[in-house]
Amino acid sequence: MQADSVAWSQDSVDELDPATRRPLNQERFLIRRGRLRADAHRPAAGGALTGALELDGNTIDGPAARLLGAQLAFAYPARAPRVTVTAGLLKTPFGAEVPASERDKAFLEPPAFARGLFPGNYDAGVMAQGRYGLARWSVALLNGAPVGDAQWHGRDPAGSYDLVGRIGAAVEGPRRLRVEAGVSATTGTGLHAGTPPTKDGFQWVDENQNGIVDGVHELQVIPGSPGTPSQTFGRDALGADLQVHWCLCRIGTGAAFAEAVLATNLDRGIRYADPIAASRDLRQLGFAVGVVQSLGPSAQAGVRYDRYQPDRDANERAGVEVVPAEPVYSTLALMAEVRWRGARLLAEYDHERNPLGRDDAGAPTTRSADRVTLRGQVGF
Amino acid sequence: MRRACAARRGGALAAAALAALAACDGASPDPGLGSWLQVAGAQYRPGPFPGDAGGPPALDVQTRRGQILIDRLDEPLDATLAADARAAAIGVQGSDGAWIIRAGAPDSDTPGLPSAKAVFGVAEGFPPGPFTLLVAASDEAGRFGAPAAAELLALHADPPAAPLAIGLVWDGAADLDLHVVDPLGGEAWSDDPNTYVPPPPGEPIDPEEYKRHGILDRDANQNCRRDGRPSEHVIWTVAPPPGEYIVRVDARSMCGDAAAYWSVVAYRGGEPIASARGTSVPEDTALPHGAGAGLLALRFSP
Numbered sequence A: 001m002q003a004d005s006v007a008w009s010q011d012s013v014d015e016l017d018p019a020t021r022r023p024l025n026q027e028r029f030l031i032r033r034g035r036l037r038a039d040a041h042r043p044a045a046g047g048a049l050t051g052a053l054e055l056d057g058n059t060i061d062g063p064a065a066r067l068l069g070a071q072l073a074f075a076y077p078a079r080a081p082r083v084t085v086t087a088g089l090l091k092t093p094f095g096a097e098v099p100a101s102e103r104d105k106a107f108l109e110p111p112a113f114a115r116g117l118f119p120g121n122y123d124a125g126v127m128a129q130g131r132y133g134l135a136r137w138s139v140a141l142l143n144g145a146p147v148g149d150a151q152w153h154g155r156d157p158a159g160s161y162d163l164v165g166r167i168g169a170a171v172e173g174p175r176r177l178r179v180e181a182g183v184s185a186t187t188g189t190g191l192h193a194g195t196p197p198t199k200d201g202f203q204w205v206d207e208n209q210n211g212i213v214d215g216v217h218e219l220q221v222i223p224g225s226p227g228t229p230s231q232t233f234g235r236d237a238l239g240a241d242l243q244v245h246w247c248l249c250r251i252g253t254g255a256a257f258a259e260a261v262l263a264t265n266l267d268r269g270i271r272y273a274d275p276i277a278a279s280r281d282l283r284q285l286g287f288a289v290g291v292v293q294s295l296g297p298s299a300q301a302g303v304r305y306d307r308y309q310p311d312r313d314a315n316e317r318a319g320v321e322v323v324p325a326e327p328v329y330s331t332l333a334l335m336a337e338v339r340w341r342g343a344r345l346l347a348e349y350d351h352e353r354n355p356l357g358r359d360d361a362g363a364p365t366t367r368s369a370d371r372v373t374l375r376g377q378v379g380f
Numbered sequence B: 001m002r003r004a005c006a007a008r009r010g011g012a013l014a015a016a017a018l019a020a021l022a023a024c025d026g027a028s029p030d031p032g033l034g035s036w037l038q039v040a041g042a043q044y045r046p047g048p049f050p051g052d053a054g055g056p057p058a059l060d061v062q063t064r065r066g067q068i069l070i071d072r073l074d075e076p077l078d079a080t081l082a083a084d085a086r087a088a089a090i091g092v093q094g095s096d097g098a099w100i101i102r103a104g105a106p107d108s109d110t111p112g113l114p115s116a117k118a119v120f121g122v123a124e125g126f127p128p129g130p131f132t133l134l135v136a137a138s139d140e141a142g143r144f145g146a147p148a149a150a151e152l153l154a155l156h157a158d159p160p161a162a163p164l165a166i167g168l169v170w171d172g173a174a175d176l177d178l179h180v181v182d183p184l185g186g187e188a189w190s191d192d193p194n195t196y197v198p199p200p201p202g203e204p205i206d207p208e209e210y211k212r213h214g215i216l217d218r219d220a221n222q223n224c225r226r227d228g229r230p231s232e233h234v235i236w237t238v239a240p241p242p243g244e245y246i247v248r249v250d251a252r253s254m255c256g257d258a259a260a261y262w263s264v265v266a267y268r269g270g271e272p273i274a275s276a277r278g279t280s281v282p283e284d285t286a287l288p289h290g291a292g293a294g295l296l297a298l299r300f301s302p
Helices: A112-117 B002-023 B282-286
Strands: A002-009 A029-044 A047-058 A064-076 A083-091 A122-132 A135-142 A162-172 A178-192 A201-204 A219-222 A231-248 A252-264 A283-294 A299-309 A315-318 A321-324 A329-340 A343-353 A371-378 B037-039 B043-045 B058-063 B067-069 B072-081 B087-092 B098-102 B115-122 B129-138 B148-155 B164-170 B175-181 B231-236 B245-253 B260-268 B271-280 B295-300
Touching (some): B037 B087, B037 B098, B058 B129, B058 B148, B067 B072, B072 B148, B098 B115, B115 B129, B164 B175, B164 B245, B175 B231, B175 B260
Antiparallel strands (some): A002 A029, A002 A371, A029 A047, A083 A122, A122 A135, A162 A178, A201 A219, A231 A252, A252 A283, A299 A329, A329 A343, A343 A371, B037 B115, B043 B098, B058 B072, B087 B129, B164 B231, B164 B260, B175 B245, B245 B295
16 A cells, blocks of 8 residues: 655646646645455466456545456466466566566656556556576567556557567676666557548637627638548567666665666657657657665665656757757656565655746746655555 | 764755755746736746847737737737747736747748747736737747737627627536527527527528527537637527517536536626526436427516
């Protein structure tokens, strides 16, 4: 269970969003994640048959409950399985950040590239994963519609499946040093939504502002249009991740991590990638680097920087010129945590940059969104 | 003691560093809804209108009309900027708050000179009377130049000065429909916006006859597409038929609102002659929505 308190947020306003009518206030208490997970195991044919069901309740957009994960898996052999086959609603096996457990993550929220490319982390499909010596591998066939998809909300609009996989290695070194590295890739198909046919309409423009329809010259016909068919498009991504874990005996364990992703037409969470509508491919680039260090048995501190470009080729008109727009989302997160038995209390300061505002030159600039968040987490 | 001091110093330094990070730059998250001037789709810029800092000048600004109705957001603005302009700030002289828009492509009659186009309006509470609209251009570094000005007149939108006008006004997202039945039995509403009842088949139809009956001016908040301050009127531009008029209000959809507070006013020659107030609630949407629908709001004889 994770309960958050956004103690201070630069972009908090006691106002409603003019477009969506949702409150713009950000300073509030909320249940970020309240998760209930049930697991069942049964020996079968020398392996192990497992089932897992995970439910999530939160108050991010008002009280809500939803199915988060539902998996059936067969692992072989039962002890130290080399191969596991899983089917259901599962975490996308791409990179290190996306498949990681929310419960164990040091920072409050995923980096922007993970929120943009794999929103919600979960997708439905079938996955095989295993290990052989130092090697680690996983491959999955998924719907390609993650649960946090901004347009399709987890419903798969295309009949084809996305292929996702990761191959990596984990090397144990002296003095509890451990290095993990991997390369991930995905390829699949997205859908550009067609339009329905529309009928004729008309609009009244009160030219002389007398409040009266004076004649047909004040009526503008809005002609109907035939429908357009939906179209599919290709999308793919290539990622690399590296983690180094260590133990400083008198202080505690620590880890440094780095992850980068190059993608094309894959954004489904922040700036929805639709190359048919844009008339060009939309290329994404994201990365995150960070370090986390335990400070004794019950405290931890860390810092992470992540940066994400949802459209590397974006440009816009600025007067007589067309100039690069470079929309960039980045966050510098500073985190401190204390632990006591199964409980964690985290404080995080996020220094955010985004392209949502306009500066005096009319160029995209950060709409101030720094925030301080406190989180209490209890696990049983 | 020394360690405590060092810790305090460290904490103060960390707080100062965070404050510096937070305060360094960034556009305002304020959507600017409290500003008198409203510009659709622009970035709100709090504070006084930017002064001339040696940037490119704004050369000209034109609006479609010289008179702006208060509480409307429908006035097009077209400005011409100096060649090196990248953006424009729009504001009202003597009033805090400006709006930033990106400069656009040159117009055909001013080649080589960027344009700035927007739709603007002034909000309720804006003092009626003359005012000066300012447009200033900025360059790549964000330096503003000398502004161009347009002298405009802000007026209250009076009720239509027609022989008879019946208006429904409400606040919120709900899709309400005004139904007006005239003494001849004709009903005007969103699916049939004229009280004219055509003659039986076989009889000739006068193509100008519809103008002599009540005409609905708009279907506000249609299909939950929200208008700013929704209103609907049925208006007679010639003398209306004598007799009793019936006005009903139909709640097509509440569009997520818990209640819609509305008022109905009938005007003769611009002067109110009858009025009513009421509230629509979600249960009202379960009632029929065709001709004859709606809850009775008003009966009157002009």
